[in-house]
Amino acid sequence: MADYNAAEQGLSGLELMAKIREFERRMPLLSDEGLIRGSTHPSLGMEAIAVGVSLALTDDDAIASTHRGHAHTLAKGADFGRTMAEILGRADGYCSGKGGSMHIGAKEIGVLGTNGIVGAGIGIATGAALASKVKGDNTVAVSYFGDGASNQGVLAEAFNLAAIWKLPVIFVLENNHYAQSSAVEEMVAQPDLTRRGEAYGVPSFSGDGMNLQEVFELATAAVERARAGEGPTLLVLETYRYLGHMAGDTEIYRTKEEVEAAKANDPIEKLLAELIAQGIITAEQWEARRDVLFAEVEAAEQFARNSPFPEASEAFTDVYAKGA
Amino acid sequence: MADYNAAEQGLSGLELMAKIREFERRMPLLSDEGLIRGSTHPSLGMEAIAVGVSLALTDDDAIASTHRGHAHTLAKGADFGRTMAEILGRADGYCSGKGGSMHIGAKEIGVLGTNGIVGAGIGIATGAALASKVKGDNTVAVSYFGDGASNQGVLAEAFNLAAIWKLPVIFVLENNHYAQSSAVEEMVAQPDLTRRGEAYGVPSFSGDGMNLQEVFELATAAVERARAGEGPTLLVLETYRYLGHMAGDTEIYRTKEEVEAAKANDPIEKLLAELIAQGIITAEQWEARRDVLFAEVEAAEQFARNSPFPEASEAFTDVYAKGA
Amino acid sequence: MAETKDLVTWRALNAAMHDIMEEFPESFTLGEDITTWGTGGGTYGVTRGLKKKFGAERVMDTPISEEVLLAAVSAAATRGVRPILEIMYSDFSFLGFDGIINQAAKARYMFGGQFDTPLVIRSNGGSGIGKAAQHSQSLETLFAHIPGLEVVVPGTPGDAYGLLRTAAKSDNPTIFLEHKNMYYDKGPVDFQPIPFGQARIAREGQHATIVATQQILNYSLAAAEELAAEGIEVEIIDPRTLYPFDMDAVYASVGKTRHLVVGHEAVRDYGWGAEFVAQTVEAAWDKLDAAPVRVGAARTPIPYAQTLEEAVIPSKDDIVAAVKKTLA
Amino acid sequence: MAETKDLVTWRALNAAMHDIMEEFPESFTLGEDITTWGTGGGTYGVTRGLKKKFGAERVMDTPISEEVLLAAVSAAATRGVRPILEIMYSDFSFLGFDGIINQAAKARYMFGGQFDTPLVIRSNGGSGIGKAAQHSQSLETLFAHIPGLEVVVPGTPGDAYGLLRTAAKSDNPTIFLEHKNMYYDKGPVDFQPIPFGQARIAREGQHATIVATQQILNYSLAAAEELAAEGIEVEIIDPRTLYPFDMDAVYASVGKTRHLVVGHEAVRDYGWGAEFVAQTVEAAWDKLDAAPVRVGAARTPIPYAQTLEEAVIPSKDDIVAAVKKTLA
Numbered sequence A, B: 001m002a003d004y005n006a007a008e009q010g011l012s013g014l015e016l017m018a019k020i021r022e023f024e025r026r027m028p029l030l031s032d033e034g035l036i037r038g039s040t041h042p043s044l045g046m047e048a049i050a051v052g053v054s055l056a057l058t059d060d061d062a063i064a065s066t067h068r069g070h071a072h073t074l075a076k077g078a079d080f081g082r083t084m085a086e087i088l089g090r091a092d093g094y095c096s097g098k099g100g101s102m103h104i105g106a107k108e109i110g111v112l113g114t115n116g117i118v119g120a121g122i123g124i125a126t127g128a129a130l131a132s133k134v135k136g137d138n139t140v141a142v143s144y145f146g147d148g149a150s151n152q153g154v155l156a157e158a159f160n161l162a163a164i165w166k167l168p169v170i171f172v173l174e175n176n177h178y179a180q181s182s183a184v185e186e187m188v189a190q191p192d193l194t195r196r197g198e199a200y201g202v203p204s205f206s207g208d209g210m211n212l213q214e215v216f217e218l219a220t221a222a223v224e225r226a227r228a229g230e231g232p233t234l235l236v237l238e239t240y241r242y243l244g245h246m247a248g249d250t251e252i253y254r255t256k257e258e259v260e261a262a263k264a265n266d267p268i269e270k271l272l273a274e275l276i277a278q279g280i281i282t283a284e285q286w287e288a289r290r291d292v293l294f295a296e297v298e299a300a301e302q303f304a305r306n307s308p309f310p311e312a313s314e315a316f317t318d319v320y321a322k323g324a
Numbered sequence C, D: 001m002a003e004t005k006d007l008v009t010w011r012a013l014n015a016a017m018h019d020i021m022e023e024f025p026e027s028f029t030l031g032e033d034i035t036t037w038g039t040g041g042g043t044y045g046v047t048r049g050l051k052k053k054f055g056a057e058r059v060m061d062t063p064i065s066e067e068v069l070l071a072a073v074s075a076a077a078t079r080g081v082r083p084i085l086e087i088m089y090s091d092f093s094f095l096g097f098d099g100i101i102n103q104a105a106k107a108r109y110m111f112g113g114q115f116d117t118p119l120v121i122r123s124n125g126g127s128g129i130g131k132a133a134q135h136s137q138s139l140e141t142l143f144a145h146i147p148g149l150e151v152v153v154p155g156t157p158g159d160a161y162g163l164l165r166t167a168a169k170s171d172n173p174t175i176f177l178e179h180k181n182m183y184y185d186k187g188p189v190d191f192q193p194i195p196f197g198q199a200r201i202a203r204e205g206q207h208a209t210i211v212a213t214q215q216i217l218n219y220s221l222a223a224a225e226e227l228a229a230e231g232i233e234v235e236i237i238d239p240r241t242l243y244p245f246d247m248d249a250v251y252a253s254v255g256k257t258r259h260l261v262v263g264h265e266a267v268r269d270y271g272w273g274a275e276f277v278a279q280t281v282e283a284a285w286d287k288l289d290a291a292p293v294r295v296g297a298a299r300t301p302i303p304y305a306q307t308l309e310e311a312v313i314p315s316k317d318d319i320v321a322a323v324k325k326t327l328a
């Protein structure tokens, strides 16, 4: 795994974050347009975690994501068009429209799925790490989950299992301070969430989830430990979500001021300023580059919009393995 | 809650421990005789925990016990005869023979049941504490559970819930170093189990579970905190079980030497020696007293043996509330 | 109280919650985001206004910890209080199935009748709004199979109100399954408790009996109109509770119509319709002139895209076809 | 391999485990106390000798953490290995129902067919040895209702062997439910895999068909002797798997006998017998001369005392009575 290099991880991270944000920005609009069914949970503000962690992974590594999982999926290398198509329930989606926003899986790049059950990804990543150990293939698995999910008991079980078996799993806790409408301060008594990992023997670190470099470095160290057979790591990363939990969120649980204050710490803006200051990119170059990225997202959206809905007959396939 | 007084808690604790041990000692014999169905889990060696904790409770307080729950139940004040009758599946048992060893409940003294599901009592005691808080009746609830159960996720959830809501619950972890045949050293990576409570904001203490006074004092402090509205406590108590996990245990997972070494620290023998040294009781007095206690246990067994089996028609009652 | 009002389901449920919390001082309610979401009434509004009226001691937002919550309320119920727990989607109840099934359902029995367990687990099931595989299951059959549980599947706002009142009063653990696509259905509410185990005749007819709940009940009513135009008059029975069940209502109706269709959104295979068919043939064999027909969801998880979701869930047309099949 | 041996069930299962671990290098097995209990073979001996032969990397004792284990094996199965998880008693599976039902059962479908899920969950169900309410449930119906799962209920040592082999080979999540009171039943084992969805005719007869599994299969065989003495020859069908199911075998038999009894140890209400009855009346109405009769456990948890346990579980006499009832 390479060290952080502003011109490499920094620049590609910036691009990926900007592209993901542009993708996610469109979610409420598509939702309002009636193109997204059920619920979809955008992650604006939280991009540095997905991107920073993914930069430390290879295609063979696995991730298990959450209900708020577009960024994780895209950062891991998913095609923007096929991801969008899945969110819109189209035949060209990763899951042929069967999954939707909360169930996007992409086997070939190790995306074991966004997931509708809060906390489920924890057990799933632990299982992927177990498979890695049994096969000895040296892959690692990442579980992304939120502050809310950290109150699910499965986390403690996973910590313990991963610690005693030294499973190559990285637990990435995205502390955006809210679980749906519940403030983390009300829902935990010991605010230092690294204590949860440590209690079970999982080396645990906290970091700034709005800082790509910091996330990348923490993730890289964790990946190295995992590949070296040293077992799991917990990363508790502070972050914030700019939009509501999902479409229709009245946000009575927080103030506009709080949201605006958080934006002052924006991971994309901050990194861009840094890269400009370091002379790695100019503002003009970035604008041009951003236009290209955004055009790619627009193309992804058009791809998805133009993709057909699945045939009704498709509803009955894929329940069981063929020929079983 | 009174301070520990050797002549009071010490002496009555000694008697209760001895009586419980005599009760439990009979389990394998009754099992061999074919009088106990299913499985039953005696707790010889672990009496100081059940008795020390119970001395700090009142009848109105609740306990939620485990598969190894005779001692918890008896120490809380259950009738020895009715408890034995339940274990033998008789009509005079606490549950009229419907429950058996793993499901002994005694509502009037707050015994919410021994339980066949490892870890279930944790959620149950948490619920009893929640009821206490909602009613404001100032009762406390105790959850007994083992080192094995401490790997169940519900424990983490219960710690967190009890901590944020300051529920009057006391988590009593009986670390007897084995879960069935699994050594705790193999099953946890962080051996200091108090860390688990602390991680969730539960004040946590470890203590010698073979020492009645120590258990009583820790429990008393926890009960006081709970009644004062200060919330939960975790007590991690070191102990050992002398017999196999249940009848038929081949005990291939430990040595005879290890078992014998543990007995050197016997809670009953130690307390007796202390009380004799302190002049609170003489060896002769104790022998006489013990004979009485053992005779009571014998009477309990006879009561149970003489109790009829439940009528088959009883199998169909108590599924739903009457008239519902 | 005597007055009848037209309300949407969530408002009917909300009214029931208010009335329950008045009626039983020992009742309390809890769940995830039940006071801080939306306009302060939880995901579908059912708990609106409760915290303001009854205080934070009786109306609690919980962490995301379904396992301990389900175990805890099971036990709390045995200690003299009446918990009403909201599980946001019934699919999440799997996280606490031990609490529901190994503890709450069995507590009275295994302890020889010592403990009442006046517990209500409110949740929702069903599909129709694109919530996909993990937020759309119809799990009522699983619960109905478990001795000790009562299972309620209200099909109208009025039933939602009346049955929730009864659930709260019951000293048994009650699984109360709202339908997520029916919170905005409107109907009359008379603010009276409705006893469990009494089916409702949703429509009278003499040619065939349809037993159906929730969305499929609605589709059946629509199918009935279509069939009526062809001269086929169906009788529609809403069992309202799957346990206790009111099979007598079914036998009586079949005695008249001599034909039975059972429809539900639960997966057809091993779904509750099989029980209704089996009991009917066992007890009323001679009353049937033809084989009963079941209509249920396909043996698939619930897919996301609308084309797919509609393909696996029974439709009005499926009901029409089933009636015609049994009458053929 | 061609040789047939008489083995007790646990030894047949143990042999299957050895053969599976040989056949699939990517298989591994794990569970609580599976190598350190008894003589090193877990609670009922099924894993005996595996650790010695295949090493600690493929045979693992786990902590008591059913929830993460069930989720983890569900996911591991999608990553190119074949986990075989032992859940000591199927009642404990409730602790990890999310992993089984929301994850494993749906993974293939909700991700559009990308993932195989070659997972076996071995456990046991059933009553008869006084394990009481939380260690004696017969939960097969719950699993059979869930799309995506395969459900196996072996009734003989030979079937136990052959079906476990097939479970291990299957790329679907398979719930394999042994019976805790049949580990010492002895019978011939021919060491061949047995395909899923093929019922076994356990006895031929022409007067009535009995469909039954496990203990109730045994009681049915005993009942058949008793009935034969009275001149009633029953045909007995063991479905062996509840999903996939082999209804054709039932229809064929009923076509001959024109009478159906279904017996199981699962609770009768909403139990799997209802599905067999419903499918049979739907598909083979004209083949039946009388109402089918179901025999299942009473609507109670399993009690501890023997008098009580025997009262709630179907007996040979219940089967005899059921046959006589349908023939009456």
Ligand SMILES: Cc1ncc(C[n+]2csc(CCOP(=O)(O)OP(=O)(O)O)c2C)c(N)n1
Binding pocket: A067, A068, A116, A117, A118, A119, A145, A146, A147, A148, A149, A150, A174, A176, A178, A179, A180, A245, C032, C064, C066, C088, C092, C095
């Ligand atoms: C088991 C379960 N419980 C509840 C929910 C409903 N729900 C979906 S997201 C969410 C909040 C999750 O909070 P967190 O883990 O902090 O993630 P975030 O949304 O902040 O990214 C809740 C309660 C669910 N999907 N699954």
Ligand SMILES: Cc1ncc(C[n+]2csc(CCOP(=O)(O)OP(=O)(O)O)c2C)c(N)n1
Binding pocket: B067, B068, B116, B117, B118, B119, B145, B146, B147, B148, B149, B150, B174, B176, B178, B179, B180, B245, D032, D064, D066, D088, D092, D095
């Ligand atoms: C959920 C669940 N998993 C497994 C078991 C089987 N079992 C019964 S007791 C036991 C060991 C429990 O160990 P521990 O909690 O340390 O208590 P101890 O027996 O040492 O008192 C196991 C695995 C069970 N009853 N319930």
Ligand SMILES: [Mg+2]
Binding pocket: A146, A147, A148, A174, A175, A176, A177, A178, A179, A180
């Ligand atoms: Mg959050």
Ligand SMILES: [Mg+2]
Binding pocket: B146, B147, B148, B174, B175, B176, B177, B178, B179, B180
């Ligand atoms: Mg132990």
